[in-house]
Amino acid sequence: MIDVHSHILPSIDDGSKDIEETFKIINEACEAGFSNIFATSHYIEGEYEFNKTDREFIIEAIMQKVKEERIDITIHNGAEGYISNELPNLIKEGIVPTLANSKYILFELPLRAKVMYTDEVIIKLIKMNLVPIIAHPERYELIQDEPGIAIKWVEEGALLQSNYGSIIGRYGMTAKETLFKLLDSNAVHFLGTDNHRAGSIYTRMDDIKREFKKKIGRDKFKELSEINPRCILNNQNIEIEMPKKIKKRRMF
Secondary structure, eight states: OEEEEEOOSTTSSSSOOSHHHHHHHHHHHHHHTOSEEEEOOEEBTTTBOOOHHHHHHHHHHHHHHHHHTTOOOEEEEOOEEEOOTTHHHHHHTTSSOOGGGSSEEEEEOOSSSOOTTHHHHHHHHHHTTOEEEEEOGGGOHHHHHOTHHHHHHHHHTOEEEEEGGGGGTTTOHHHHHHHHHHHHTTOOOEEEOOBOSTTSGGGGHHHHHHHHHHHHOHHHHHIIIIIHHHHHHTTOOOOOOOOOOOOOOOOO
């Protein structure tokens, strides 16, 4: 499996607190069956502003120790950019990295607020020949209330990454129900752990894999956890089918 969303770099965001925890997490990921991890620590203007070069330096140091300890895993550069009007420029200037220097860029939205210019940012990124990946849409109140908005983002050219933990209710039942709607609509393209701590999602992967395979089958699970993420590593296009429409929830 290939993890497209993690917070394993030490002391640069709200993820791993130090290098010792980073290596605990890496060993957990390896034991869970992951061969590659995208290190997608937050990039939030004015809060978490580690740039692409600084991240590369940290990853190189980690990978040197990974090889010394013969851990069979590879860490790749990336970021979870926080949506803003400046995000396209920050990517263009080489401050916010794409995933493994590919054309794929991961970004997030606020969990509880509606951003009026989301579609504009998606279009700008696509015009830059980038492929926007929106992190964990099932967690956004906007999508929980109206999942069809996520379908519209896919129709515009964005891809969606859901969190493994959503299927076991880690973010509440509403997020789990929204994930099911997106999966049923064929609107999810990647899975990621969004792991922030040791002893967290990587240690629950047996249960998580069982639940996903029960819901979508082995072949689809492999597509979302390995085949599509490998296209990012190879900087290749991902062939997707347009998702099915989701009926808007009726209000009584």
